[in-house]
Amino acid sequence: MPKIKPRIPMGEQPPMERITNFNSVPYGYTEDQAVEEAARCIQCKKPRCEPACPVTIGIKEMNLLIAERKFKEAYLLVKEDNAFPACSGRVCPQEKQCEGACILEKFDQPIAIGKLEAFIADWGRTHKVEVEEIKANNEDKHIAIVGSGPAGLACAAECRRYGYAVTIYETLHKAGGVLVYGIPEFRLPKAIVEKEIEHLEEMGVKIELNHTVGQNIYYYELVSQNDAVFLAMGAGAPKFMGIPGENPMxxxxxxxEFLIRANLMKAYKFPEWDTPINCGNKVAVIGAGNVAMDAARTAKRLGANEVHIIYRRTKEQAPARKEELHHALEEGIIFHELVNPIKFHGDDDGFIDYMELTRMELVEGEDGRISPKPIEGSTFYMECDTVIEALGTVPNRLFLDRAPDIERDDRGVIIIDENHMTSVEGTFAGGDASSGAATVIKALGEGKRAARAIHAYISTHDTSHRQEVQRVEV
Amino acid sequence: MSFDITKMIDLDTMDFLVDVEAPEIVERFHPGQFVMLMTRKEGERIPMSVMKAENGKLTMFIRKLGKTSKELRDGMTRFENVIGPLGHGIEEKVYGNVVVVSDAVCGQAENYAICEALSKIEGNRITSIQTFPSKKEIYPEDYLTTELVDKHIITTEDGSFGEEGSYIVPLQKMIDEGEEIDFVFGGGKLPTMKAVSTVLAKNNIDNLFTTRQMMVDGSGMCGACRLYIDGEMKLACVDGPMFDSRKVNWDKAIKRYHMFKKKEKEANDYYEAHKGGCGQCQK
Structure with missing residues (x-):
């Protein structure tokens, strides 16, 4: 067995310290650490990591350049493929992508590609490296982008590189979508997101905040004023369990709601900031994805004594990023596997008091799929004063009801062809809006690919007679 | 975008009147819709009812109790942000014999906006009933619906002016006297809406009431304003804010409205303690 140098460990705030603040958990690599880690890359002839990356970053070359201390070159290389490396380096599920494919994974020591990506992004930003980006002048062609989350941002960056005039319409008062309202500060510092978005604005992308397409600006207006429209409004509507006693309690x-209050509205700074949040002492989070981990860890930082993750499958099946689950457990979050709430019980004032749960077992169905089934007679109770339902999200009806021409499936997910075009010519879609709920990096990749498709479309079609669509107002 | 406060009038009651510059919103506003207001960068997104939207300005009533009104009184000259219009507006059409009822600050604004819109449409006969806590709390004439409607009724909760009780008292009287009512619009306090819903159900009168619920984003993302309408979950922000009062589960809506009571007091106390004084805490 060959001797494999172990990964350079990342410095982190100790668990007991970090649960008292919202600061970033990892400190980030120093230059020397990054060089040492990148030098571990064995420079495979056929790198397996790159095809496993949704935006196909030149990982092998990035590692080589970092190892040679050519940080500027490495930064420019990464930026070429990914306009938001500081974000993706921090939030990608690398163990399922690049690092999972890394040959050194076999020895349990894959290259820390995500951490190197974040390092180089931070280096480029703090050293104010200029990126020559706009490749052409197509300012007479206009592209409207709906939503400023990862898909919208990536599409905007790429379209701008082709020289188009790009305007993003964002519902909230801050751009960034899930990067600002969903993912907490301790995982993705907001100053970093702001910088990456500022850079986009410096490139000439216009961002119209407080504009909800379908509500205070209409889809048909965008279609009639632009050469192409990209729909990237995500899957923003919450799902609830729909069990007795639940709602509204x-x-x-x-x-x-919990994360928007905490992140976007900074409820953890209440009352200095105005938005309140009630976070009790015994918090139950239902679900085990990244959002569940974010909510659980946020609750811990808001002062909860006990935070419980309630999951109907096993811990191994938890869809959360490995590092998040690990960090959560380190922070004292208690994981309950194979359990499911069946009823909520409130106190006299209407506040949640305790939950009724059932134990679950994994059963193989006739179709061979293994799914959790309740165990009869296994009901038990759990006291709690706060419940957070992290069950995933579905597309927001608000827009779709007012854009009837756009075909979507019965879940409200927009149907697109292989070029990201919807059923309306000239209107494209990407990210969670057209794929259901997925990851930040997948959305970044789709935004970029859609931009290429939009460029191809505008280059080959006469868009001067713009598409007429049904006029629907509120 | 600058949301300058162009007018602020102390109504010499529980409420202020505020005009704010927001031409983009005014252009697209329909009565019945609402806006969200952030007074400062650190502010909450507060859903607000709109009394008037004209000449590029939104007119709103603001209750003197809360922190927002304190900020206004302490010299705020512009808002950080006004977002909207949000929610569905009313259908501006002929309803026939319409009654518009309200109590509480938000309800009075909605009452005015709806009466003004409907009064411009030939064929509507409008009765507006406005309820105030007492004679002292009645708005000055200019801000009541008196001039807009065919019949204007004021009631006070303590009986110090007009009839004693809520808007339900004259409404019930109209019904008892055999008046054919085609439609009722209303808004204000949740318990009154709950009470009126049974009257409307009993007499089978079509209606829309603005369900005041707490909100965060106001665009269907957070689910904070979820309500049960005929047993089905709806969001006040994107599906409403107006619903048929007969179908709303009012008990749940009322309980939920108090979720942040303690926090409101905390915010108020903090504001009072930090608004001037030593200056250490001021940014």
């Missing part, structure tokens, strides 16, 4: 939140 006080201190039962959707993960969206």
């Amino acid at each position: 006080d201190n039962v939140y959707s993960s969206n």
Whole structure:
């Protein structure tokens, strides 16, 4: 067995310290650490990591350049393929992508590609490296992008590189979508997101905040004023369990509400900031994805004594990023596997008091699929004063109801062809809006690919007679 | 975008009147819709009812109790952000014999906006009933619906002016006297809406009431304003804010409205303690 140098460990705030603040958990690699880690890359002839990356970053070359201390070159290389490396380096599920494919994974020591990506992104930003980006002048052609989350941002960056005039319409008062309202500060510092978005604005992308397409600006207006429209409004509507006693009960939140209060509205700074949040002492988070981990760890930082993750499958099946689950457990979050709430019980004032749960077992169905089934007679109770339901999200009806020409499936997910075009010519879609709920990096990749398709479309079609679509107002 | 406060009038009651510059919103506003207001960068997104949207300005009533009104009184000259219009507006059409009822600050604004829109449409006969806590709290004439409607009724909760009780008292009287009512619009306090819903159900009168619920984003993302309408979950922000009062589960809506009571007091106390004084805490 060959001797494999172990990964350079990342410095982190110790668990007991970090649960008292919202600061970033990892400190980030120093230059020397990054060089040493990148030098571990064995420079495979056929790198397996690159095809496993949704935006196909030149990982092998990035590692080589970092190892040679050519940080500027490495930064420019990464930026070429990914306009938001500081974000993706921090939030990608690398163990399922690049690092999972890394040959050194076999020895349990894959290259820390995500951490190197974040390092080089931070280096480029703090050293104010200029990126020559706009390749042509197509300012007479206009592209409207709906939503400023990862898909919209990536599409905007790429379209701008082709020289188009790009305007993003964002519902909230801050751009960034899930990067600002969903993912907490301790995982993705907001100053970093702001910088990456500022850079986009410096490139000439216009961002119209407080504009909800379908509500205070209409889809047909965008279609009639632009050469192409890209729909990237995500899957923003929360799902609830729909169990008895649930709704609306006080201190039962959707993960969206809990995280929007905490992140976007900075409720952890209440009352200095105005938005309140009630986070009790015994918090139950339902679900085990990244959002569930974010909510659980946020609750811990808001002062909860006990935070419980309630999951109907096993811990191994938890869809959360490995590092998040690991960090959560380190922070004292208690994981309950194979359990499912069946009823909520409130106190006299309407606040959640305790949950009724059932134990689950994994059963193989006739179709061979293994799914959790309740075990009869296994009901038990659990006291709690706050419940956060992190069950995933579905597309927001608000827009779709007012754009009837756009075909979507019965879940409200927009149907697109292989070029990201919807059923309306000239209108494209990407990210969670057309794929259901997925990851930040997948959305970044789709935004970029859609931009290429949009460029191809505008280059080959006469868009001067713009598509007429049904006029629907509120 | 600058949301300058162009007018602020102390109504010499529980409420202020505020005009804010927001031409983009005014252009697209329909009565019945609402806006969200952030007074400062650190502010909450507060859903607000709109009394008037004209000449590029939105007119709103603001209750003197909360922190927002304190900020106004302490010299705020512009808002950080006004977002909207949000929610569905009313259908501006002929309803026939319409009654518009309201209590509480938000309800009075909605009452005015709806009466003004409907009064411009030939064929509507409008009765507006406005309820105030007492004679002292009645708005000055200019801000009541008196001039807009065919019949204007004021009631006070303590009986110090007009009839004693809520808007339900004259409404019930109209019904008892055999008046054919085609439609009722209303808004204000949740318990009154709950009470009126049974009257409307009993007499089978079509209606829309603005369900005041707490909100965060106001665009269907957070689910904070979820309500049960005929047993089905709806969001006040994107499906409403107006619903048929007969179908709303009012008990749940009322309980939920108090979720952040304690926090409101905390915010108020903090504001009072930090608004001037030593200056250490001021940014």
